[in-house]
Amino acid sequence: MSARTGPDPSGASRDVAFRPNWTARAGWALLALYALYAATQLGFEPERLASGLGHGRQFLARMFPPNFSRWELIQSGIAESLQIAVIATVIGIAVALPIGFLAARNLMPPWVTWPMRALIALCRSFHPIIVAILFVKAIGFGALAGVMALIVASVGFIAKLFAEAIEEISLKQVEAVRATGAGFLSTLIMGVQPQVLPRFIGFATYQLDSNLRNSTMVGIVGGGGIGATLFTAYQRFDYDVVLAILIVIVTLIMVAEIVSGWARRVFQ
Amino acid sequence: MSAAASAAPTPRRWQRFTPLKRLARLAFTLFAVAAFVASLRTIEVIPEFLYDAPDQLADLFGRMWPMDLGYVGPTLRALVETLHIATLGTLIAIGIAVPIGLLAARNVTSSLALNLLAKFVFVTSRSVNSLVWALLFVAVFGPGPLAGTLAIALRSVGFTGKLFAEALEEANRGSIEALQAAGAGRLSTLLLGYWPQVKPAFWSIALFRWDINIRESAVLGLVGAGGIGVALDTALNLLYWDQVAVVLAAIFGVVILAEIVVTQLRSRTL
Numbered sequence: 260m261s262a263r264t265g266p267d268p269s270g271a272s273r274d275v276a277f278r279p280n281w282t283a284r285a286g287w288a289l290l291a292l293y294a295l296y297a298a299t300q301l302g303f304e305p306e307r308l309a310s311g312l313g314h315g316r317q318f319l320a321r322m323f324p325p326n327f328s329r330w331e332l333i334q335s336g337i338a339e340s341l342q343i344a345v346i347a348t349v350i351g352i353a354v355a356l357p358i359g360f361l362a363a364r365n366l367m368p369p370w371v372t373w374p375m376r377a378l379i380a381l382c383r384s385f386h387p388i389i390v391a392i393l394f395v396k397a398i399g400f401g402a403l404a405g406v407m408a409l410i411v412a413s414v415g416f417i418a419k420l421f422a423e424a425i426e427e428i429s430l431k432q433v434e435a436v437r438a439t440g441a442g443f444l445s446t447l448i449m450g451v452q453p454q455v456l457p458r459f460i461g462f463a464t465y466q467l468d469s470n471l472r473n474s475t476m477v478g479i480v481g482g483g484g485i486g487a488t489l490f491t492a493y494q495r496f497d498y499d500v501v502l503a504i505l506i507v508i509v510t511l512i513m514v515a516e517i518v519s520g521w522a523r524r525v526f527q
Numbered sequence: 528m529s530a531a532a533s534a535a536p537t538p539r540r541w542q543r544f545t546p547l548k549r550l551a552r553l554a555f556t557l558f559a560v561a562a563f564v565a566s567l568r569t570i571e572v573i574p575e576f577l578y579d580a581p582d583q584l585a586d587l588f589g590r591m592w593p594m595d596l597g598y599v600g601p602t603l604r605a606l607v608e609t610l611h612i613a614t615l616g617t618l619i620a621i622g623i624a625v626p627i628g629l630l631a632a633r634n635v636t637s638s639l640a641l642n643l644l645a646k647f648v649f650v651t652s653r654s655v656n657s658l659v660w661a662l663l664f665v666a667v668f669g670p671g672p673l674a675g676t677l678a679i680a681l682r683s684v685g686f687t688g689k690l691f692a693e694a695l696e697e698a699n700r701g702s703i704e705a706l707q708a709a710g711a712g713r714l715s716t717l718l719l720g721y722w723p724q725v726k727p728a729f730w731s732i733a734l735f736r737w738d739i740n741i742r743e744s745a746v747l748g749l750v751g752a753g754g755i756g757v758a759l760d761t762a763l764n765l766l767y768w769d770q771v772a773v774v775l776a777a778i779f780g781v782v783i784l785a786e787i788v789v790t791q792l793r794s795r796t797l
Contacts, residue, residue, distance in 0.1 A: 277719055290618065297615040301608070301672040301753070311668040318666050342566035349563045384782040385775070388658065388746045392763060397583040403572045476658050480749065493662055501662075509654040525551040 318498060325506055326499035329488075333507055336478070336485035341511075343405045343474040343484050348467045350406075351413025358414060359421030366425060379422070382415030387473045391482040405482030409470045416469070420462045421455070428454040460526040464519030471515050475508045591772035598770040602758050602777045609754035610781070612672050612747070613740040616679025617687075621733055623680065624688035631688065632695035635721070645692070652685030657743045661752040672753030679744055683736050694728035695721060734789045741785045745778045 327333070361367055362375035391408035398404055428451060436450035478486020485504060492500040544552070630636045631645035660682050664674035703720040711719065748756020755774060762770035 294615055294618050297611040300611050301615060301676050303673060303676075307668065307673065314669075315667040318663075339570070342570040345562050345566040346570060349559075380783065381779075384742070384779050386742050386746045388749065389759070389775070389778070392749075392759075393587065396763075397587050398576045398580045399573070401573065401576070402570050403576055406570075406572075472656055476656050479658060489659075490662075493666075498666070505655065505659065508659075509651075512654050513650070522555050525548065525555055 321496070321498040322502040324499065325503040326497070327503045329500060329503075332488055333485065333504055336488040336504075337475075337507060337511060339402055340471070340474040340478075340484035340486070343402050343409060343477070343482075344467060344470040347406045347409030347474070348413055348463070348470050351410045351466070351470075352417055352463055354410065355414045355417035355421060359418035360425065362418060362422035363425035364422075365428075365430065375418075375422075379415055379418045382411050383419065384415075385411075387412040388476060388480055391477040392480045395481040400481040400483075402483030405474060405477040405484055408477055408482055409473060412473065413466050413470060416466055417462060421459065424455045424458045425451065457527055461523055464522050468512070468515055468519055472512060475511075587768065590768035591775075593769065594772045594776065595767065595769035596773070598758075598762070598767075598773045602755065602770075602773050605748075605755040605758040605774075606777050606781060608672055609744050609756075610741070612675045612679055612754050613737060613744040616676045616744065617683060617733060617737045617740050619676070619680035620683035620687055620736065624684045624691055627684070628688045628691035628695065629717070631692035634696055634698065634700070635717075645688070649685040649689045649692075652681055652683075653689070654685075655682070657682040658746065658750060661747045661750050665751050670751035670753075675744060675747040675752030675754055678747060678752055679740050682743070683740060686739075687732050687736050690732045691725070691729060694725045694732070698724040731793060734792060738785050738789045742782055745782075 358375055358378065362372050362379060364372050387408050390411045391404055394404035394407045398407070432454065433446060433450035436446050441449060474484050474486075475489075476484075476486045478484040478488065479490045481487070485508065489501060489504045489508075492498075492504065542549075627645045627648055630641045631649065633642055636642060636645075657678050660678035661675055664677045668674045668677070698721050702724070703716060706716050706720045744754050744756075745759075746756050748754045748758065749760050751757070755778060759771065759774045759778075762768075762774060
């Protein structure tokens with residue numbers, strides 16, 4: 260190796276090929292120290308973890324076997340979750356498209372994009388469950404509150420990505436379409452739409468998956484869907500019913516992921 | 528137009544997609560429309576609730592203002608706890624996800640059974656919502672931030688691990704083969720061959736997940752798993768809307784702050 264400098268082959272003066280990076284090591288040590296500190300702050304105590312293991316065993320014992328005897332209830336809850344997810348995704352996309360378009364900085368002036376970007380940031384910063392709480396208080400218990408909450412979440416996500424997708428398009432095609440004498444709408448449909456459609460399908464299906472996950476949860480705060488059934492079963496310590504519901508939810512989400520994978524391939 | 532041009536063979540029709548693809552696209556579109564219509568027709572919604580929703584929302588915001596500034600103290604304390612939950616949860620998740628990610632990457636671990644097992648762990652972790660993880664851990668460890676941290680950690684394992692394994696699989700073989708040819712052991716190959724290549728992806732994944740976890744850990748308190756959600760839940764149950772407004776403002780602030788930090792770190796280190 261050319262790194263060898265001295266004539267002494269014993270290795271005393273040999274250069275190391277990979278120098279230790281002391282700043283990186285110090286960084287890792289700091290992270291480890293922080294983790295220890297945070298763990299003491301958050302109640303990570305050995306005896307608590309140990310007793311938790313005992314509780315965990317009991318808990319698992321009460322979960323198995325899963326109890327599907329309330330199948331009717333689970334079925335109607337799941338159906339409502341699906342309805343919430345589908346409606347919220349469609350309406351959310353319909354609302355998000357114009358907002359995302361107005362937020363695209365290459366097509367719109369700054370005085371339009373800034374308020375739109377602020378609106379998107381506001382929609383994105385709250386977890387759907389928190390938004391659901393507000394809507395439950397405002398419009399009462401039920402599926403409608405869940406739908407509204409997930410519409411807000413969808414707008415935040417889709418509008419942001421849609422604006423980014425539009426900002427990345429090639430303006431040459433838009434110009435070419437415009438040069439043929441096309442009006443505003445035709446330019447949108449023939450110049451912009453083909454460039455963003457595949458990515459649009461990508462995040463629309465992703466949002467459907469995400470809405471489905473959250474629509475199974477908004478019920479915990481009264482937003483309709485299977486979450487209410489899940490939370491009631493949990494509070495009544497019917498852990499075998501909880502497991503049954505979880506199995507159904509996980510299966511549903513996996514099936515939805517497979518279907519949206521197909522959709523993405525078809526519209527590629 | 529000359530006569531020669533008009534005598535040319537019939538113009539070909541250009542189509543962008545094969546008939547099968549067109550059929551599939553049509554089927555998916557129809558399926559989506561049918562699902563939407565069916566959902567709209569069967570969902571149980573009381574339309575009267577929708578009509579007075581604007582009034583109710585206005586009433587809600589009226590109660591929220593002015594904010595109860597006395598609640599700022601407890602809120603900030605809960606906010607610090609939320610930050611700890613999100614950060615420690617992310618660190619634990621990375622600690623679990625890296626070894627499993629090594630097992631999941633096909634170019635690092637050559638056993639198909641282990642690859643599939645690791646991927647199964649990731650799918651399980653991702654399919655269960657963090658609120659559900661929190662419910663489970665509250666039942667096991669009792670209410671408090673311990674349950675919340677573990678919930679955040681286990682929920683994040685799937686996400687970080689999957690992306691980490693994908694980054695590993697994209698690593699360039701060349702430098703790894705060079706190390707192996709020089710007689711490097713497994714650990715040296717990992718540390719000196721793979722790590723420098725996946726380092727940018729690793730930090731980007733960790734930051735991305737941390738950002739998500741700050742949002743997620745804000746709701747865990749609703750099921751008793753600690754953090755600012757507890758403050759929110761207390762204020763909600765007592766109908767102190769002016770305190771709810773303080774908590775919401777705090778969450779909004781910290782989420783925006785986290786996003787700025789992440790963007791800055793990303794542009795500086797990557």
